[in-house]
Amino acid sequence: MQQENPTLTMIREFVALGRAEFERPRSPSGDGHGQRKLTEGMTAAGPDGEPVKMSEPLLQLLAPRAPYFDLLVEGALESGVTQIVNVGAGYDDRALRFRSPDVHFYEIDLPHVIADKKRRLDASGLDTRGITLIEADLATDGAGDLLAAAGHDRRERSLFLLEHIVLFLENSAVDCLARSLAGRAAPGSTLALTAEAHPQGLDSAQVLATTDQVMFGGTSPLRTILSRDTWLAVLKNAGWTVLDPGHVTAVDHFQVPLDGSAAQIQTQFLTATA
Template sequence: MTGEQQDWDIVSGVGITALSVAAARAVDTSRADGLIRDPFAAAFVEAASPPRPIPTRADDIPADDHTWGPLSRLLALRSKFFDDYFFSATAAGLRQVVILAAGLDCRAFRLDWPSGTTVYEIDQPRVLEFKDQVLAGLGARPASARRLVPVDLRDDWVTALRGAGFDSARPTAWLAEGLLPYLPDEAITRLIDAIHELSGPGSTVGIEHFDNAQAVFDDPKVAEGADDRGIDTGALFAGGSKKSPDEYLSSLGWRTTTESIFELSDRYERPLGGVESQLFGGRYITGTLGR
């Protein structure tokens, strides 16, 4: 579908969602009690010059805001959970990492990777190009071997990943963070099938999933926040997914665990602010393929 696909840039479509997630990481980084430290996140927002302002510091969020504050805390919890997931994977000896729809994720730079680790980042060419331009301007150096795979996940990303040096004979730590809400059920099945086929025994996977993704983006609070930032949720998330990835992974022989955002909030002792929203309906799944 190369001729039909849209190649999003950083201030439209999927690009602006990646920018908003980076801004949320910047907000948490600015907090004294922040869960994560991403010294690059704010620079992405500044370099992009989005058409509508996006806060990058907690002090920039208005006192009467009911979306961006809770959203930034939710995304910080999510980031911390998957940071810890990678720490556990590398502690178990895995040295090959694949981040699907990597966006402006800077884990290759900001996490302490063991020697010999290679991180593959898959995403739209223009998003990765923007990302590298900003990081180069900051003089950032990755803490691991880092290989970019500029390809649309709707195309033959498996061949592109192999072409970048990926070795399916080695156990791999996979991450699908903030990706599944974009995908209909059949695409989720294909994605998990591809991960399974490329994974040797001992591989792990981390996934964020919403049982009813469409309900998230129909939520008035979410829609209001998206409108404020020029995000067309109807175009990006049409359809949504009802497939349960943990059940499907289990059927393929993966051992899975699942936690809610509220369980993460309790674990990390970071309250979500008491705001009710469909955004808090996410499930955070990890799986290991038996040896």
């Protein structure tokens, strides 16, 4: 297996550790302590091997994401959705936190991440009923086919969560993923994702290359940063209808120098229906 970019590993673990610091809702039968149990012994070490400190500025970058997706899960459960698909789930605890009768959670991630999460779940003694872990390399594997093999029912509504995952996939893989999930989406299903968006009129390839050099010294794990209009087109072409496309819900993520000025890159929150 190809060695994973150490920065990507650090980001995944930092997000999991950071999420455990927030007060978050849970379902009546959910486990509010699952995130801490899942991350026991985790350090989120940087490329230099030193643990990344949980500073307030870094936590503030994560703060808007958890409520956005948590509220969507709560709303889906209240409306009777019985399938939650978490793509690029990492060490996310929502399958534990929002455990509910007759609701099944499907979690998709890289084989080594799934293996480690399974080990952590087994060691913790947490109740994993209603959870299916699916190994996948989204650069090559079709998420829809894997879901079908895992028992996902395309006739029933689903909530598909893509939190901080498409940023790390090539454009072509993002297109394939959006189409593949649309193929598993019954009418009334919802897709929710975070997308890194640059200002309109900039060249996406230049934005990505500059980000790589300025922020990561040529070792960036980032693969897709697009304009909002392009993101909307990607979803539309895949068969999704974005809710209220004229309204932007976003947080400023970082800036990169381009053509003598600072280009603001945002994390935008997009919700679409089948």
